[in-house]
Amino acid sequence: MTALQRLFKFHGGVKPAYNKEASTGLPIAVAPTPTLLVIPLHQSIGGMPRPLVTAGERVLKGQRIGGADGNVSSAVHASTSGTVIAVEMRLMPHTSGLSALCVVIEPDGRDEWIQRQPFDFRSATPTQTRDYLRDAGVVGLGGAVFPTYLKLNPGKQGKLDTLVLNGAECEPFITCDDVLMRERAETILKGVAIMREMLRAGQVLIGIEDNKPEAIAAMEIAAQAANRAAGDSAIKVVSVPTRYPAGGAKQLIRVLTGIEVPHGKRSTDYGVQCFNVGTAHAIYEAIALGQPLISRIVTVAGNVGLARNYDALIGTPMRDLVALCGPLPDSDRVIMGGPMMGLLMPADSVPVVKATNCVLVGSKQLFPPPPPEMPCIRCGECAKACPAELQPFEMYWFSRAKIFGKAQEYNLFDCIECGCCAYVCPSHIPLVDYYRFAKSEIWARELEKEAADVARERYEFRLLREEREKQEKAAKLAAKTAAGREKAAAALAVVEKPATTPEEDAKKALIAAALERAKAQKELVHPGNVSDLTPEQQAEVAAIEARRAEIREMAKPHLRQDD
Amino acid sequence: MPRSAKWRSRTCGRTIEQNRDPLVNNSPYFLKPASVQSVMLRVLVALLPGIAAYVWFFGAAILLQIAMASIAALAAEALMLALRGKPLMLFLSDGSALVTAWLIALTFPSIAPWWLAVLGTLLAIIVAKHLYGGLGQNPFNPAMVAFALMIVAYPQLMSQWPAAGATDLAGQLHAIFGTRQIDAITMATPLDALRTALHTIDAKASVAGVLGSNPGIGSVGGKGWEWVAAGYLVGGLWLLQQRIITWHMPTAFLAALFAIAGVFSLIDSTQFAGPLFHIFTGGAMLGAFFIVTDPVSGATTPRGKLIFAAGVAVLTWIIRTFGAYPDGIAFAVLLMNIAAPLIDMYTQPPVFGHKDKRGDSP
Numbered sequence A: 001m002t003a004l005q006r007l008f009k010f011h012g013g014v015k016p017a018y019n020k021e022a023s024t025g026l027p028i029a030v031a032p033t034p035t036l037l038v039i040p041l042h043q044s045i046g047g048m049p050r051p052l053v054t055a056g057e058r059v060l061k062g063q064r065i066g067g068a069d070g071n072v073s074s075a076v077h078a079s080t081s082g083t084v085i086a087v088e089m090r091l092m093p094h095t096s097g098l099s100a101l102c103v104v105i106e107p108d109g110r111d112e113w114i115q116r117q118p119f120d121f122r123s124a125t126p127t128q129t130r131d132y133l134r135d136a137g138v139v140g141l142g143g144a145v146f147p148t149y150l151k152l153n154p155g156k157q158g159k160l161d162t163l164v165l166n167g168a169e170c171e172p173f174i175t176c177d178d179v180l181m182r183e184r185a186e187t188i189l190k191g192v193a194i195m196r197e198m199l200r201a202g203q204v205l206i207g208i209e210d211n212k213p214e215a216i217a218a219m220e221i222a223a224q225a226a227n228r229a230a231g232d233s234a235i236k237v238v239s240v241p242t243r244y245p246a247g248g249a250k251q252l253i254r255v256l257t258g259i260e261v262p263h264g265k266r267s268t269d270y271g272v273q274c275f276n277v278g279t280a281h282a283i284y285e286a287i288a289l290g291q292p293l294i295s296r297i298v299t300v301a302g303n304v305g306l307a308r309n310y311d312a313l314i315g316t317p318m319r320d321l322v323a324l325c326g327p328l329p330d331s332d333r334v335i336m337g338g339p340m341m342g343l344l345m346p347a348d349s350v351p352v353v354k355a356t357n358c359v360l361v362g363s364k365q366l367f368p369p370p371p372p373e374m375p376c377i378r379c380g381e382c383a384k385a386c387p388a389e390l391q392p393f394e395m396y397w398f399s400r401a402k403i404f405g406k407a408q409e410y411n412l413f414d415c416i417e418c419g420c421c422a423y424v425c426p427s428h429i430p431l432v433d434y435y436r437f438a439k440s441e442i443w444a445r446e447l448e449k450e451a452a453d454v455a456r457e458r459y460e461f462r463l464l465r466e467e468r469e470k471q472e473k474a475a476k477l478a479a480k481t482a483a484g485r486e487k488a489a490a491a492l493a494v495v496e497k498p499a500t501t502p503e504e505d506a507k508k509a510l511i512a513a514a515l516e517r518a519k520a521q522k523e524l525v526h527p528g529n530v531s532d533l534t535p536e537q538q539a540e541v542a543a544i545e546a547r548r549a550e551i552r553e554m555a556k557p558h559l560r561q562d563d
Numbered sequence B: 001m002p003r004s005a006k007w008r009s010r011t012c013g014r015t016i017e018q019n020r021d022p023l024v025n026n027s028p029y030f031l032k033p034a035s036v037q038s039v040m041l042r043v044l045v046a047l048l049p050g051i052a053a054y055v056w057f058f059g060a061a062i063l064l065q066i067a068m069a070s071i072a073a074l075a076a077e078a079l080m081l082a083l084r085g086k087p088l089m090l091f092l093s094d095g096s097a098l099v100t101a102w103l104i105a106l107t108f109p110s111i112a113p114w115w116l117a118v119l120g121t122l123l124a125i126i127v128a129k130h131l132y133g134g135l136g137q138n139p140f141n142p143a144m145v146a147f148a149l150m151i152v153a154y155p156q157l158m159s160q161w162p163a164a165g166a167t168d169l170a171g172q173l174h175a176i177f178g179t180r181q182i183d184a185i186t187m188a189t190p191l192d193a194l195r196t197a198l199h200t201i202d203a204k205a206s207v208a209g210v211l212g213s214n215p216g217i218g219s220v221g222g223k224g225w226e227w228v229a230a231g232y233l234v235g236g237l238w239l240l241q242q243r244i245i246t247w248h249m250p251t252a253f254l255a256a257l258f259a260i261a262g263v264f265s266l267i268d269s270t271q272f273a274g275p276l277f278h279i280f281t282g283g284a285m286l287g288a289f290f291i292v293t294d295p296v297s298g299a300t301t302p303r304g305k306l307i308f309a310a311g312v313a314v315l316t317w318i319i320r321t322f323g324a325y326p327d328g329i330a331f332a333v334l335l336m337n338i339a340a341p342l343i344d345m346y347t348q349p350p351v352f353g354h355k356d357k358r359g360d361s362p
């Protein structure tokens, strides 16, 4: 079956050492409940959930402790039963070392669940199902943590051609999807069945890199069973060539369907939507078992004695997982994610969150500091490696020179920050850092410009209002004389006002002006252009915003460093 | 400023010192083992077959020229790095100055006075490279700048080529250091002979006549020179296999040169030399694989590379055929260097998802 699927190539990509075998030798183990759970409220892209509990409160396993806020947001839950000992700022699993609001829970050891009820999504409306999944905290588990309910929408046509399931897992070291597919293929496919129904998807293509034969075999068996049960052959497991970043959503969609979804476009508009296998599993647990997302599979690998995958509660300190694997003495850092795109953690005490697919322990030997940066020799290696088919060295050049407009002309925002360019660069230029810096600067300027535009609009509105008031006064004057009646009507027509008395007009204008002022003020806080973006774009703005301060600081000394 | 944050890993029972220098530690955390140095060194290695053929047919003088140019290049590089306050060892060891030096030595006559290549190299490194900002910043190919300057300044000396078989080292040394008259061992290159004959001596001279009557001219591109060219070809193919250069430039260059020479020799074979002659003579093969392929001063997009290299080939042929200088590659390259940024701008490949109309309006 796998051989029948026609595959497409994506441009570029690299073949780093995969280092995956180390953590696939043993089955998934359940990580012990830690002595303290620190559960960040903000674990998905989008709005920060509101805390629903206060210190001192007892919570049950699966109880909602953070409620989704806004259009793009996702709930969070207590991972076990216990007592909330604090709702306070704690260090986040993010390179910046920023703190954010977390619910700190002291487990009581009883692991007592809330009442769990399967959700009958068949008799619910799609909106109800989506709301349910939002409140169950299901987000994309591939690392992007995009709220899943937003993607379970078939779009304009009301149906989807292809549902792509991403089991490619192309980042070195990470094997959480691999072992999940090996061990829980059946439940993944049950999740797929739910998604398929919600999206009215024609076919399902499960893409897995060909360096995971066990996972492919397991998924194949489960897919055949699912096809038999459904009486069709809609689900196909497709083995895709191993090449980083084959697991990037856009790359995988391209490889499996030949469709290229441009930056900033919804893939549903192209009749395709892509989910991680872990997400399918979480959907199954949420809908069929009534269990919100409170744990995930985490690969612990790198500079450790025994790499392994753990089923870890959200909120477990990373160091607890690391300790289970025996970190080697020369360990010097903890990275969340893989070596190509992972984030360096500010400390090993930060908690496992929904985005934590891997806790990678590093050392100088494993990840040696890069050789000194040299000037770009325009060799084009980066362009050959870029899966987004960009000209990385041009973007680098303009980012470094802070000619951001030009960098944008070279499609800076199509860069997926996969790191392929920096990986191959013979001059060892930290290219991705430059792009992060440039993107954050561009967003900052954009927001500033928006703010300035709003201020200008306010000013122009005031002029308009003054003008109108003048006209209204003239109209009033004119109204006093019977001969001026028609003239008054004309003046009123100019300002597009209904035929009301001039006094009312002035009042209304004042009210309108006040409203407009209030709106403008609000927009100063939330610049206007953000409001009519797609959820994906909003999410991107949010993510970029979050990184801004950090990146600015990081990039500054560097940009000063030479020349 | 690199920030340093120490943190104690309680469960591991030891302190892990974490270097929070943001640029050392941002993703990707590991890099492909590649470096400018290894790229440059492989370019030097790829020149070896051609150099070997050179020594075999034209004597060991070329080795001396390479050595002198190399020393001059390293000295100039060190001086400029010091003046510009750049890390000395890092840049000295990158190999780029050596590549420039070797290309200069190989494009200059091997029995020209020693100071010719040395002066050319100094100009290349100091003016064409460092005054423009150093490695990666030069808009013009430094070796070609050197060639162009020297051939304009010293046209006579730049035309003293060794005769094939005249490999007597003592004689060559005399020539290089100016200790004895050198006529006996020099001769015009085939290109030079052709140009001189067709343009100046005899209006009725023909390509076949000139090439046939000249004992120094071999079967294809000049006795011995065709073997040197073959050596460059071998090295160039190895560079392709090593993925240091892409196929675009050499193919476009050779194909365009072949095509234009072929068309004109078909039109009038008495006045225009044939395509094989053009490809195997002068600096064509060296140019195809080692000169037009200089990434810094050339075009970088795939289509841009094709246009750039084809442009160099056409200009080379025009200068060879109608110009005042024997070989036109240097001027052709410099002219195309000027156009390279523009070529790049107009040949940007479409990015992912923007290849068809559908990408813009779903």
Ligand code: SF4
Pocket: A375, A376, A377, A378, A379, A380, A381, A382, A383, A392, A393, A396, A421, A424, A425, A426, A427, A428, A429, A431
């Ligand atoms: S790989 Fe590095 S040196 Fe080569 S063109 Fe790209 S940025 Fe420049």
Ligand code: SF4
Pocket: A385, A386, A387, A388, A389, A390, A392, A414, A415, A416, A417, A418, A419, A420, A421, A422, A431, A432, A435
């Ligand atoms: S990080 Fe951006 S520019 Fe670099 S290879 Fe990936 S997509 Fe291309």
